[in-house]
Amino acid sequence: MKSKEKAQKQPKRVPIREDLFTMPLDRLDQVRMKGSRCRDCGEVFMGKATTCANCCGTGMEELTLSNKGTLWTYTIIRYQPPGDYKGPVDPFVPFVEGLVELPDGIRVVAPVKDCDFEKIRIGMPLELVVHELFQDGDGNQVVAFYFRPASA
């Protein structure tokens, strides 16, 4: 009974985008990003895809994307991005935006955090971080992702 009450007080976690993460979201260090792979040509897409943009095939299978990758290209976001940005804004913390190449054959656009701008280089190893980004209007914790320099 006691544990149930505790669970009710815990804000519910919801993914920032449907079908982006493996579920459940209670242990964020174990959550991975999901993808879809075309059974015909093998191309991989982020999240759920029902049709292959490469070969127009409709036989898609789900896969779990790797949580390790390398930086393929990048820029530095020095000004607060336009629109309803949910990262730190007071003050705004500049961050790297990059395309992260995963061994699954896909490059994903992602924020890259916890890295020294002077040390950033194409090809550097990165690892996925799944985190609570903000609380939505319904009181849910919205779960998003970024990459950071790989620890090992």
Place this chain on the structure above:
Amino acid sequence: MKKVAIVGVGLHPFGRFGNKTYQQIGQEAVKMALEDANVTWRDIKIAYLSSQYLPSTAAARVLKPLGETGISLVDVEAACASGGVAVRQAIQAIQSEFCDLAIAVGVEKMPRGFMDPMANFEQWQVHMGLSTNPSYWAMTARRHMHDYGITQLQMAKVAYKNHKNSVDNPYSMYQKEFTIEEILASPVVCDPIHLLEICAPDEGAGAIVLCPWEKAHRYNSKPIAVEACVHTVAMYSSDFRVPIESMSARVVNPGPTEVTSEKAYEAAGIGPEDLDLVELQDTDSFCELVTYEGLGLCKVGESGRLIDEGVTERGGKVPVNVSGGLISKGEPVGASHLGQIAEIVWQLRGQAGKRQIPDAKVGLAHVLGARGNCGVTLLKR
């Protein structure tokens, strides 16, 4: 295919015009084009109006006050390539013998600063801070620099050239020369792109009147032939300048500029070696360089050499963005391609004043925008 001519062009300057409405801005360009073609609004039998930021039924809002003649007033939108589609549709209306006189109009009056992210991004991308439009151009530039050794100095030279060209263009927003040092000292918008190397959203309009080639001399003593006008949208995994969420690491297809210009060259029987001038999508200075490669002005990776050797300067072998380009004119998205065409038509007629390229015969206009929408128009006198 029936050959089509441009017999009238009109341009409203690009810039900021306070309380002047987009209707007034658009109507001025249309009236100028009609006058240039020696026709009246009543003679026009179909109109295509391109814009990205105007409200629904913008074509009717801009054009009805010129006379409610009951013709089809069609709205067209394809991001930065919107104008390319308006022109293509007008050409097809004539080629299909729907009518003899069609008009393509581009009009825009945009809010200041970064474009509204919701126009190009999903809500989750905005929340995560992935909605800075120029960041995608910057990431493309960074990778190309890594692969081919394009330098920041070469990028700055593009901005220097275009700003300098604009000094002689009364239709340009800035008309101001900047030194290489000033360009490289301007704020970094997104590494490696500086503020003076990027186009600003603004206001403006352009219009062209088209008719069948065999009837062109009735309207204008110097008709310009449209040798090709092609619009395509990027193939899978060919362009990541556009706001993407991911891309393939296995498949590489030819980019939208390559595909669109190749189709246009083929249709026209014209090659990149035949071009006397080019007006292209210099959303940022790197975009101009990579477009040299996409249009076949040089091989992949050699665009830095082209700018170093002055090939694309006003006095060079293939002058690019003699008008000042979008870097100095600003980019009123729906109007940009019409502005490029107006410049080329004036050049081919020998009416470009101080900007005139001697004896220009063939010109190419190129636009490229969100999701790989690309338009290429080839003009010849």
